[in-house]
Amino acid sequence: MVVFAALAAAADTIPAAWTLQQCIERAKSENVGVRRGRLDVQQSALDLDNAKKAWLPQVGFTSNQSVGLRPFQKTQAIVSGDQVVSTSTKGSYTGSYGLSASMPLYDGGVIKNNIKLQEINSQMAQLSVDQSELSIEESVTQVFIQILYIKETIKQDEEQIALSQQQVDRAKALFQSGLLNRADVAQLESQLASDRYQLVADQSSLTDYELQLKQLMELDGNVALTLVTPSLVGNVLAPLPLKNEVFEAALMLRPEIQSQQLAIKRSDVDIDIAKAGMSPTINANAGSSTSNMTSNGNFFEQLYRQWNNTLGVSISIPLYDRGKTKNAIARARLDKEDSYLSLLDTRKSLWKTIESYWQNANNAQQRYVAAQARVEAAQASYALTSEQFRLGLKNIVELMTDKSNLSSAQHQMLQAKYMAILNEAMLRFYRGDSIN
DSSP, X not given: OHHHHXXXXXXXXSOSSBOHHHXXXXXHHHOHHHHHXXXXXXXXXXXXXXXXXXXXXEEEEEEEEEEEEOTTOOOEEEEEXXXXXXXXOOEEEEXXXXXXXXXXXXXXXXXXXXXXXXXXXXXXXXXXXXXXXXXXXXXXXXXXXXXXXXXXXXXXXXXXXXXXXXXXXXXXXXXXXXXXXHHHHHHHHHHHHHHHHHHHHHHHHHHHHHHHHHHHTTOOTTSOXXXXXXXXXXXXXXXXXXXXXXXXXXXXXXHHHHHHHHHHHHHHHHHHHHHGGGSOXXXXXXXXXXXXXXXXXXXXXXXXXXXXXXXXXXXXXXXXOTTHHHHHHHHXXXXXXXXXXXXXXHHHHHHHHHHHHHHHHHHHHHHHHHHHHHHHHHHHHHHHHHHXXXXXXXXXXXHHHHHHHHHHHHHHHHHHHHHHHXXXXXXXXXXXOOOO
């Protein structure tokens, strides 16, 4: 019953129709990759806590209990008053107890730098989560808009099927009147079948994209998915932001850039930690111990008599480590140079992404304007050809050619429309704006 109640509660949280923002928020909260990243953040917090507590003393208790057996021990005779007593000590028992503590006083800055290192690692872990969330948001937006595009394509397919069906019905009537031969009717029927095939193919593509979106959102495959058309769909010819403007904003906001910058700082800390290998270390030590054994008196009296306390300081000075510290410093410096090169590569990749989105958006907008004019011309041409075909002034080939041109123009306009919408939205996304 508890399981069913939980499933019912989960079902209540699923909206009847998903907006783009709801899809994004759901994916951010439920996506497995993002959730794993959040676990890494928690682990980094534990590592940072351990690094901070390295200054605290370390206290431990040890105890050793042992039993000895001397099977060939000779019997001893002891005179006690007017009696002779025989004793044998073949078995013995010994116990020791110790309490020890140690605390670092100076380690060349290793603990301090380890704290800095773990703080940077914690920030980088959070940036990794931020990057995963942005990547999920980008993927959800792309698939969401692709679904809207496919749905509109399906509507166009249905319109083409209705148009082809009208042509077939008209051709059959003309065939019955003896004004058209059977071959022409067959060509139109073939076109109708082709249009229906295209509809099935696009419906299959829609199912595939809906599955992709459900997987990004961690939804069950059987959940019905109804999408709300966002306002951005109307901004086909929206002015594009400047590439340099988007790039400069992305440099300040994108977590992959910030993470690479932190990697350089982390390399500086690694260099300081490596240099600490040439410094002495000083530790304070304290201990308290006692012991007992058989045939040595009362147990508690032995513990009291054997009680020993120590307090001291230990110093370790490195003299020669076969070049280990020197090589560690050199390796840390190489890592810093590698981090700097990674930052340059990330900046270049970011510019390439923004440049690609801008070029695609600009080209799509130009194609959309041209496609609009082509659709208008194709519609006028098809309407005229269709009327002339009805009057017997045009043949079936000319009619099908004009219909094909109209379908192609409509498809190109639709494709350019959603390409412009998607790429313009991605530019605003990289600039840090809302894409809804």
